[in-house]
Amino acid sequence: MTRWSIGDLAKASGLTVRTLYHYDEIGLVVASERTTSGHRRYTPEDVRRLYQVRSLRQLGLSLDEVRTALSRSDSLRPIFEAQLAALTKQAQQVEALRSRLAALLDGHTTESLLSTLEMMSVYESYFTADQLDDLRSRAAALGQEAVEGLKTSWLELVKQLRQHMADGTPATDPRVVELSRQWDELGAKFTGGDPAIQAAAQRSWEENKSAISTQIGWPSDDGLVDYVNQARAAR
Amino acid sequence: MTRWSIGDLAKASGLTVRTLYHYDEIGLVVASERTTSGHRRYTPEDVRRLYQVRSLRQLGLSLDEVRTALSRSDSLRPIFEAQLAALTKQAQQVEALRSRLAALLDGHTTESLLSTLEMMSVYESYFTADQLDDLRSRAAALGQEAVEGLKTSWLELVKQLRQHMADGTPATDPRVVELSRQWDELGAKFTGGDPAIQAAAQRSWEENKSAISTQIGWPSDDGLVDYVNQARAAR
């Protein structure tokens, strides 16, 4: 009967000696025999088990799952099915991440990346996953450029409104009222007019009046929202 | 200026208090202030950083990558591109695993699962990744049933050859010679006639003459291969 030394077995199986030690330690693949001096001797039976372990590992099972799988052969199928489900789920998640990242990358300049992410992150606390999906798919439907256009328009609007505030233009001034109308129009394009999403956005604003504005990089809660609200009331 | 307690910030951000401790420990998001008694006070600036960290984490970056990304904004794009590449690769790997597992599951009975895996595992030590891909794609091309048919034929062949050996039929007997021809034919179907793959298979046999046969569950190296070799020589 051939016995294998740990080094030879490592070479044959493509695993490292350290890994074999580890499997021995946790009792997953134990060398059935030892020389008098304590060197491990793997029997063909041990080798066979090691190859089984290796195959199961290559399917992505954890060492614990491998142990269970090898303990009773009738547990193989359910474990495999669970693993298949897990892999399917994982594939979807990875794919979702990948497409988000890809979309981000080809639609943004370096500078806008972080702030965009930050806003998304903040908003994700307030929208449900479905609503976010909705927002994203709407963005996808509008197309990259259209979304960029909306963002630029919004930044432009904010700039003009702030200018008027600084100039002391009353909120009832027709120019400001017009800007507030554009503000709502833009918001409608983003939210798609969905009242639930608008409500969530509104809630987001209220709960973060000061916090959010600081986070986004505005000097502080400068009353812009109140200003717009006044202008809207004047319509 | 609003300061946030760690608990409130945890609730607002959806992270756990423990996570915030962790980020503080490793210096990723540190509470800039402390009360006299040592309680953390997060400034709006800290909160903003936390949200940035959260967004980057949601893209699958490691904490170290996040740290780098936030250190200089010009490192964002390369990091994102690397992450996209990593995700793409991961997606492919997961998908490969998934399809292998799915194929295994709907093509095998519970009992045959382990031994099939085991054989694959053993062979994977002797074939290169490309050759294995080749074998798998060939198997896919032949279709599930055809592959099953080949396997059954092979088992049948082995059974008959063993019978002849047990009966003492000489290897030069025409019936045995015919079986050896079928053996080679079957092998050619599996290997697709690729000499490199055939050589690898041959090498596999030689290096494992005794070990492999025991691993696969055969009583021992019973000389079947030699017997076939003799029969082949008689052709």
Next chain:
DNA sequence: ACTTGAACCTCCCGCAACGGGAGGTCCTAC
């Protein structure tokens, strides 16, 4: 028979990103 270098042995620390508990202090509300 002796030496030497490779292979082997047993601890033990380390990784990523936290989870969770112990044991103590603090804050806030009644």
Next chain:
DNA sequence: GTAGGACCTCCCGTTGCGGGAGGTTCAAGT
């Protein structure tokens, strides 16, 4: 003034090994 949260700082555990220290043993060459 007291209860019960919320907060603090250690510290151990997780997964699947990698890698090093420090010591023993094996196999081959002289």
